[in-house]
Amino acid sequence: xxxxxxxRGTDRLNEVDGNTGQNVIDSLxxxxxxxxxxxxxxxxxxxxxxxxxxxQERELITITSLLTAGGCEPQLAVHINxxxxxxxxxxxxxxxxxxxxxYTGFPKVLNAVNIAKKVFTERETKEGK
Amino acid sequence: xxxxxxxRGTDRLNEVDGNTGQNVIDSLxxxxxxxxxxxxxxxxxxxxxxxxxxxQERELITITSLLTAGGCEPQLAVHINxxxxxxxxxxxxxxxxxxxxxYTGFPKVLNAVNIAKKVFTERETKEGK
Amino acid sequence: xxxxxxxRGTDRLNEVDGNTGQNVIDSLxxxxxxxxxxxxxxxxxxxxxxxxxxxQERELITITSLLTAGGCEPQLAVHINxxxxxxxxxxxxxxxxxxxxxYTGFPKVLNAVNIAKKVFTERETKEGK
Amino acid sequence: xxxxxxxRGTDRLNEVDGNTGQNVIDSLxxxxxxxxxxxxxxxxxxxxxxxxxxxQERELITITSLLTAGGCEPQLAVHINxxxxxxxxxxxxxxxxxxxxxYTGFPKVLNAVNIAKKVFTERETKEGK
Amino acid sequence: xxxxxxxRGTDRLNEVDGNTGQNVIDSLxxxxxxxxxxxxxxxxxxxxxxxxxxxQERELITITSLLTAGGCEPQLAVHINxxxxxxxxxxxxxxxxxxxxxYTGFPKVLNAVNIAKKVFTERETKEGK
Amino acid sequence: xxxxxxxRGTDRLNEVDGNTGQNVIDSLxxxxxxxxxxxxxxxxxxxxxxxxxxxQERELITITSLLTAGGCEPQLAVHINxxxxxxxxxxxxxxxxxxxxxYTGFPKVLNAVNIAKKVFTERETKEGK
Numbered sequence: 132x133x134x135x136x137x138x139r140g141t142d143r144l145n146e147v148d149g150n151t152g153q154n155v156i157d158s159l160x161x162x163x164x165x166x167x168x169x170x171x172x173x174x175x176x177x178x179x180x181x182x183x184x185x186x187q188e189r190e191l192i193t194i195t196s197l198l199t200a201g202g203c204e205p206q207l208a209v210h211i212n213x214x215x216x217x218x219x220x221x222x223x224x225x226x227x228x229x230x231x232x233x234y235t236g237f238p239k240v241l242n243a244v245n246i247a248k249k250v251f252t253e254r255e256t257k258e259g260k
Numbered sequence: 261x262x263x264x265x266x267x268r269g270t271d272r273l274n275e276v277d278g279n280t281g282q283n284v285i286d287s288l289x290x291x292x293x294x295x296x297x298x299x300x301x302x303x304x305x306x307x308x309x310x311x312x313x314x315x316q317e318r319e320l321i322t323i324t325s326l327l328t329a330g331g332c333e334p335q336l337a338v339h340i341n342x343x344x345x346x347x348x349x350x351x352x353x354x355x356x357x358x359x360x361x362x363y364t365g366f367p368k369v370l371n372a373v374n375i376a377k378k379v380f381t382e383r384e385t386k387e388g389k
Numbered sequence: 390x391x392x393x394x395x396x397r398g399t400d401r402l403n404e405v406d407g408n409t410g411q412n413v414i415d416s417l418x419x420x421x422x423x424x425x426x427x428x429x430x431x432x433x434x435x436x437x438x439x440x441x442x443x444x445q446e447r448e449l450i451t452i453t454s455l456l457t458a459g460g461c462e463p464q465l466a467v468h469i470n471x472x473x474x475x476x477x478x479x480x481x482x483x484x485x486x487x488x489x490x491x492y493t494g495f496p497k498v499l500n501a502v503n504i505a506k507k508v509f510t511e512r513e514t515k516e517g518k
Numbered sequence: 519x520x521x522x523x524x525x526r527g528t529d530r531l532n533e534v535d536g537n538t539g540q541n542v543i544d545s546l547x548x549x550x551x552x553x554x555x556x557x558x559x560x561x562x563x564x565x566x567x568x569x570x571x572x573x574q575e576r577e578l579i580t581i582t583s584l585l586t587a588g589g590c591e592p593q594l595a596v597h598i599n600x601x602x603x604x605x606x607x608x609x610x611x612x613x614x615x616x617x618x619x620x621y622t623g624f625p626k627v628l629n630a631v632n633i634a635k636k637v638f639t640e641r642e643t644k645e646g647k
Numbered sequence: 648x649x650x651x652x653x654x655r656g657t658d659r660l661n662e663v664d665g666n667t668g669q670n671v672i673d674s675l676x677x678x679x680x681x682x683x684x685x686x687x688x689x690x691x692x693x694x695x696x697x698x699x700x701x702x703q704e705r706e707l708i709t710i711t712s713l714l715t716a717g718g719c720e721p722q723l724a725v726h727i728n729x730x731x732x733x734x735x736x737x738x739x740x741x742x743x744x745x746x747x748x749x750y751t752g753f754p755k756v757l758n759a760v761n762i763a764k765k766v767f768t769e770r771e772t773k774e775g776k
Numbered sequence: 777x778x779x780x781x782x783x784r785g786t787d788r789l790n791e792v793d794g795n796t797g798q799n800v801i802d803s804l805x806x807x808x809x810x811x812x813x814x815x816x817x818x819x820x821x822x823x824x825x826x827x828x829x830x831x832q833e834r835e836l837i838t839i840t841s842l843l844t845a846g847g848c849e850p851q852l853a854v855h856i857n858x859x860x861x862x863x864x865x866x867x868x869x870x871x872x873x874x875x876x877x878x879y880t881g882f883p884k885v886l887n888a889v890n891i892a893k894k895v896f897t898e899r900e901t902k903e904g905k
Contacts, residue, residue, distance in 0.1 A: 226312035
């Protein structure tokens with residue numbers, strides 16, 4: 132049954148985060164492979180496979196939480212990609228960040244918008260190829 | 261035009277947070293009335309009146325940000341009420357909190373669920389009257 | 390196999406946190422039972438059952454993390470109890486908090502010490518009975 | 519020479535925080551007396567006795583830092599008292615909190631204003647006697 | 648009247664942050680122009696134009712809040728520049744950071760001092776030209 | 777007696793953090809030398825010289841606190857080195873980070889593991905010479 136969690140977590144991770152998510156897991160291989168396993172089994176196999184919220188809603192929540200926590204720029208980049216992958220428009224990603232201003236203040240929103248700018252540009256460059 | 265911001269902010273505050281929001285503004289009257297004005301004009305008149313996200317999406321983002329920040333229990337109570345007021349089900353509020361576990365850890369989610377429990381009970385008691 | 394995770398998680402939770410841990414799980418029954426399940430399966434069944442650190446070391450890490458996060462007083466109370474349950478002396482709990490001063494500043498350490506004071510007193514009262 | 523640090527720290531603590539500061543030190547006597555000693559020697563004997571900032575500026579900085587950290591309500595109450603003790607007006611305390619809105623968001627400012635409200639009322643009650 | 652807020656916000660932003668502030672606004676032009684507008688209208692047009700604190704006091708508060716929040720290095724660089732622009736000496740900036748040690752611990756103060764070091768050097772280089 | 781604190785602090789700093797710690801102190805020489813003095817006297821002369829915890833336990837606590845705070849990557853690198861210097865194995869450092877997942881979530885643990893990866897590689901490279 133563990134296999135099931137791992138398998139469905141991998142599927143969900145690939146669906147949401149695509150290559151960037153898999154790169155995170157791969158980068159853990161030599162240093163902390165169990166951490167990668169828990170991300171797949173628990174974060175994606177358990178939590179992201181639950182019912183009750185759409186994948187778009189889950190990604191809105193995730194990018195909001197990462198923006199608010201601060202200092203999570205690499206994970207924010209992965210999940211801005213994730214948000215776009217599940218169909219959230221770039222404009223809506225920015226709108227979600229603007230909604231955070233009253234609750235987190237401007238600096239964290241500025242940091243998140245700057246990450247979004249990089250992600251959007253990278254994706255346009257790739258798609259432009 | 262400032263008047264417009266204040267008026268539409270008041271309307272939006274009442275729509276989203278209802279009495280609990282107005283109570284926050286009233287409690288500031290003798291100590292920091294300008295703070296109340298900024299909440300109405302900027303948070304509700306500017307940000308909450310923007311297009312691009314539904315009110316349900318805005319409240320999902322707000323409760324996620326407050327959960328993640330930590331130490332914002334009173335504001336979380338106001339906005340759990342707000343989430344229910346704009347049509348999010350209690351079950352979905354809890355689901356949003358569960359989505360935060362991988363990003364914030366269990367303790368902040370436990371704190372938020374405990375606040376939700378109180379809010380849900382208070383509302384049931386009122387509705388039961 | 391899920392059953393195994395749940396079973397060994399329950400055993401570990403009881404070993405570490407005793408009644409106070411079980412109370413947390415029970416309090417989630419009517420509001421967010423899956424959150425309780427994840428705490429048991431993932432936090433205690435997966436993480437707390439790993440090798441490589443003693444239970445005393447795990448509890449030192451947990452109370453340090455909770456102190457540093459701030460705003461996690463209820464969870465800190467549970468895990469100060471946990472620390473004592475696995476054989477850390479009250480004096481060593483305080484010493485761990487003092488070690489945090491240079492990294493977190495005094496206020497969070499003061500908050501943690503005040504929680505410890507309550508926990509120590511409650512246990513002495515119970516044991517005195 | 520240690521004695522000098524302790525002595526001048528005690529003097530400064532009394533000058534800034536008055537009774538409320540001494541109460542914090544006293545409350546640590548049975549649980550973590552060394553923590554009280556470090557607060558006196560390091561925070562007040564070393565840092566608060568430095569030149570280059572007035573005591574009013576030091577208290578402005580302290581209450582800003584405590585507001586921003588969040589979850590430090592007891593310490594914020596002590597240092598709002600401290601700010602008033604060194605001659606900052608209640609109005610200026612509130613103004614400092616309002617200056618934090620763009621950087622921390624509204625919730626932490628609301629929490630701090632609510633603590634200020636309690637402190638101001640307590641002092642008025644005492645002075646009214 | 649909105650125009651007034653925007654105009655006086657721009658004036659204040661230029662007065663406080665100079666080029667570095669305007670660069671932040673410009674960098675938002677293609678990605679989130681409204682965010683730039685809110686920074687000008689609300690942070691600078693509303694908050695920074697209030698009475699009750701000098702600009703030097705406002706900048707002391709801002710750099711303290713950014714230091715304490717952590718992870719806001721770009722904004723801290725802008726406002727260390729702002730602090731110097733409104734007449735705070737480099738020595739006093741460092742002294743403000745040292746005052747934060749007891750409340751935030753050493754790591755965040757070290758991060759802020761390292762940013763200050765870069766800002767001071769950049770300004771000396773420019774002035775030396 | 778101050779001299780004693782400084783001397784024993786320097787000894788302890790060198791014992792724990794080795795060159796990387798001394799580099800931090802040296803980097804402060806021209807910008808904030810007193811900050812370096814306080815790190816030596818208070819953090820290392822006072823706190824790290826206390827009894828009641830082994831140096832290994834102190835470093836476990838320190839890296840946990842730095843991971844949880846977030847945004848303290850440079851200090852985390854210094855103290856991962858410190859942990860290894862006092863005899864904690866690389867595997868145990870990673871295990872301590874994994875223990876933090878339930879309390880801080882995955883992103884901060886990922887950040888810490890990435891720092892550890894760099895530190896381990898640097899040390900292997902040096903030792904390989």
